[in-house]
Amino acid sequence: MSEELLGLTAAEQAARIEAGDVSAGEVFDYWRGRAAADDLGAYLWVAGETPDDAGTLPPIAVKDLFCVGGVPSMAGSRILDGYRPPYTATSVRNLQDAGVRVLGKTNQDEFAMGSSNENSGFGPVQNPWDRTRVPGGSSGGSAAAVAAGTAPWAIGTDTGGSIRQPASLCGIVGMKPTYGAVSRYGMIAFASSLDQCGPLTRDVTDAAILLSHLQGRDPCDSTSLGIPGGVPLPSAERLDGLRFGVWGMEEEGLEPGVAEQVNATLAKIEELGGSVERIELPHAKYGIPAYYVIAPAEASSNLARYDGVRYGHRSGNGDLTSMYEQTRHDGFGEEVRRRIMIGTYALSSGYYEAYYGTAQKVRTKIAEDLAAAFEKVDFVVSPTSATVAFKLGERTQDPLAMYLSDYFTVPMPLAGIPAISIPCGLSEGLPVGFQIAGPAFSEARILDAAHALEKSIGFEGVPVA
Amino acid sequence: MIEREQVLHVARLARLRLTDDEVERMAGELSKILEYVETMNELDLEGVEPTSHVVDLTNVLREDVPRPSWPREVVFYQAPDATESGFRVPSPGGS
Numbered sequence: 001m002s003e004e005l006l007g008l009t010a011a012e013q014a015a016r017i018e019a020g021d022v023s024a025g026e027v028f029d030y031w032r033g034r035a036a037a038d039d040l041g042a043y044l045w046v047a048g049e050t051p052d053d054a055g056t057l058p059p060i061a062v063k064d065l066f067c068v069g070g071v072p073s074m075a076g077s078r079i080l081d082g083y084r085p086p087y088t089a090t091s092v093r094n095l096q097d098a099g100v101r102v103l104g105k106t107n108q109d110e111f112a113m114g115s116s117n118e119n120s121g122f123g124p125v126q127n128p129w130d131r132t133r134v135p136g137g138s139s140g141g142s143a144a145a146v147a148a149g150t151a152p153w154a155i156g157t158d159t160g161g162s163i164r165q166p167a168s169l170c171g172i173v174g175m176k177p178t179y180g181a182v183s184r185y186g187m188i189a190f191a192s193s194l195d196q197c198g199p200l201t202r203d204v205t206d207a208a209i210l211l212s213h214l215q216g217r218d219p220c221d222s223t224s225l226g227i228p229g230g231v232p233l234p235s236a237e238r239l240d241g242l243r244f245g246v247w248g249m250e251e252e253g254l255e256p257g258v259a260e261q262v263n264a265t266l267a268k269i270e271e272l273g274g275s276v277e278r279i280e281l282p283h284a285k286y287g288i289p290a291y292y293v294i295a296p297a298e299a300s301s302n303l304a305r306y307d308g309v310r311y312g313h314r315s316g317n318g319d320l321t322s323m324y325e326q327t328r329h330d331g332f333g334e335e336v337r338r339r340i341m342i343g344t345y346a347l348s349s350g351y352y353e354a355y356y357g358t359a360q361k362v363r364t365k366i367a368e369d370l371a372a373a374f375e376k377v378d379f380v381v382s383p384t385s386a387t388v389a390f391k392l393g394e395r396t397q398d399p400l401a402m403y404l405s406d407y408f409t410v411p412m413p414l415a416g417i418p419a420i421s422i423p424c425g426l427s428e429g430l431p432v433g434f435q436i437a438g439p440a441f442s443e444a445r446i447l448d449a450a451h452a453l454e455k456s457i458g459f460e461g462v463p464v465a
Numbered sequence: 466m467i468e469r470e471q472v473l474h475v476a477r478l479a480r481l482r483l484t485d486d487e488v489e490r491m492a493g494e495l496s497k498i499l500e501y502v503e504t505m506n507e508l509d510l511e512g513v514e515p516t517s518h519v520v521d522l523t524n525v526l527r528e529d530v531p532r533p534s535w536p537r538e539v540v541f542y543q544a545p546d547a548t549e550s551g552f553r554v555p556s557p558g559g560s
Contacts, residue, residue: 086539180520193518222525223518289502300479307480309552314545319558321480329482337481341472341491342498344479358505360515365508367516399494400501416519440519 002030010152010206013058024054027152028101031059034150035104040126040135042145045072046104056099060210061151063142064105065112066092066197067186075188076108076138078121079331080312089186090218091155091197098213103151106141110333111303112162112190114138115405118396119335126392127170129430133389136166136405142200143170153210154200159191160291161384161409163198164421168384168433171423171459173207173450174200176409178440179416180225181211183218191298194291194413204422204451208234211443227443234444234451239274242449244436245377247281248408254386257427262383265424265434268456269381274449279373279380283365287410288403290366293346293359294414299336300343306331338399367415374439379449382408384421384433408435418443420450423459431459467495 005013005027016022028050035046044064062068065075067085074080092102109119117125117140125140127133128148135144139156143166146154156163158176167174175198182197189195199210212231218224246266249259266276308314308327316326332340346355373380386407395402412419419437426432434453438446472492476483483491541547546554 083543086535086542180522219527223520223522225520225522283508286505286508289505292498293502293505304480308545309554310540311543312545318555320555321558323555324480325482328480332481337483337487338491338494338498340479340481341475341495345467345471345475345495345499348475348478355499355502357515358510359502360517361510361513362505362508363516364513365510367519400497403498414516 002026005030006149009202010058011209013152014056017056024056025050028054028059028103031103031152035061035145038145038148038150040128040131040144040148041107041123042125042141042148042150043104044074044076044107044122044141047102051101055101058152059101059103060095061104061106061142061145061154062092062102063139063154063156064108065157065188066155067188068092068102068105071102072105073188075112076110076120076122077331077336078313078333079306079327083311087186090183090220091214092186094216095210095213100213106139106145106154108141109138110336111188111299112138112157112159113299113335113339115161115165115402116390116395117141118392119333121333124392127389129171129389132391133430134169134392136169136385136389138162139200140166143167143172143174146170146172146200146202153202153206155197155210155214156200157187157195157197158413159194159295160413161406163200164384164409164419164433164435165405167200167421169389169431171431172200172202173204173420173422174198175207175211175420176412176418177211177215177443178227178418179413180223181227181418181441181443182214183216183221183224185218185220189302191295192302193298194295196413204234204447204454207420208447227441229444231447232444234447236448236452237455239269239272239449239452242274242379243377244269244274244276244379244381245279245373246276246381247279247284248382251386251407253404254383255388255427258383258386258388258432261425261427261432262434265453265457268453272452272456277377279377281366281369281373281411283362283369284411286362287366287414288407290359290362290414291406291410292342292403293355294363296339296343297346297356298343300340300347303336303340335399363414366411370411370415370417378438379446380437382435384408384435388427388430388432412437416440418446420446422450422454422457424457425459467492467499
């Protein structure tokens with residue numbers, strides 16, 4: 001039975017548990033063994049033993065930045081080395097209440113700042129499809145673990161693409177819900193007006209199951225609303241009458257192999273009864289510039305709390321200010337320092353309006369572009385990433401090249417709307433992701449459309465070793 | 466173009482020590498990133514309302530009811546330096 005689990009989705013494993021074919025404890029044990037044997041760098045911590053109450057669903061791999069009571073929760077940062085919070089994030093608690101146990105904590109870019117997982121304070125993660133390549137980021141450990149079969153499913157966070165881009169590069173499903181769908185309480189904050197928790201899974205059904213448990217209003221996060229009507233299991237097999245607006249296919253930098261797979265997917269939409277038309281998002285190209293003001297500005301404020309006083313790393317001799325400055329120099333990695341500097345500069349006296357004020361207006365224009373699109377079409381679709389997984393080290397010397405990795409994924413969090421990435425084929429032997437976005441709180445419709453497409457695409461090839 | 470002095474000023478605001486090499490590198494990188502960010506200025510944004518958040522909520526209120534917080538030992542446990550009654554930090558100094 002155990003070895004058979006590897007070939008099953010989480011939902012299928014849950015059905016075996018339910019039927020009494022296998023116990024939840026045996027399932028946990030099996031995955032604990034798989035996770036402990038991970039050699040991609042995907043995990044920062046794996047459960048040492050199987051809990052007495054192993055729940056009712058397969059266990060989950062959790063991105064390091066989710067606080068889990070008594071378990072190392074470091075957001076991939078040396079400044080939080082060894083930190084074990086006294087409480088558990090609401091999203092994780094909701095999963096625990098639903099019968100899901102925590103299998104391990106996954107590697108990530110430090111404080112979720114990155115698109116390749118190379119900014120982790122604890123080393124990079126290798127892509128299971130090609131170990132010389134990145135898994136994407138910032139939820140790179142979660143994506144690699146699911147793709148490599150060292151976790152049945154996982155959660156991550158998406159601020160500018162940090163769930164969808166690694167899902168795309170690793171050939172799995174990843175969804176960023178509407179802002180406010182899932183509580184942010186207990187998620188170590190990066191950019192509070194953008195951060196959102198979501199699932200990384202083998203298929204669309206698993207994503208829907210996780211999201212149905214994750215979502216909900218939480219008194220501890222006053223921006224949380226839950227998803228009205230909840231998240232039903234997706235069942236659609238056709239796309240009759242649905243209109244898909246595709247954008248970005250003329251983008252410079254879009255790899256021909258990626259475009260080819262996306263075009264093949266558009267043809268499948270039409271085979272299933274949907275219609276495809278070109279749409280314009282005239283302000284989409286200003287998404288990255290606006291994002292790289294807003295996110296660092298919010299981060300510079302959120303990361304002010306790491307001062308060597310209450311938890312985490314401390315270094316430096318001398319007076320208090322000198323201790324703060326040395327602690328933050330030594331504890332933060334290069335990219336985090338860079339973003340703190342950009343954000344502090346953008347918020348500093350005399351520059352606020354020119355940078356932060358302008359970026360917030362661009363944010364409005366991008367949201368208006370998307371709202372206008374949804375007057376004409378049901379979904380806005382595109383590649384998730386312009387390229388397949390790139391080589392480790394390829395973009396680390398050029399911050400701007402790395403930032404542009406999020407070109408297709410940044411407009412959605414700026415507008416607060418949900419989007420999913422599903423694998424749609426291979427280019428040069430590496431996975432290509434197809435992104436489907438919808439209006440706020442349209443998760444159920446997006447999941448249904450993704451479900452129908454997933455069946456038609458028939459993507460196989462999780463490179464389980 | 467960001468000058469070395471500006472980098473040092475911002476680093477002070479952010480309570481971030483940078484080595485001399487890091488100041489140099491940061492000046493170059495920030496200049497490049499900000500130059501790219503400034504492409505936003507091609508847009509006519511006159512009269513556009515800024516978006517600070519995307520959730521249609523205002524003034525989420527709750528009853529102000531006292532409830533127990535974490536016990537001291539839980540709060541102090543993770544601190545780099547703590548006594549039984551507080552966090553210990555270096556002197557703020559005279560300068």
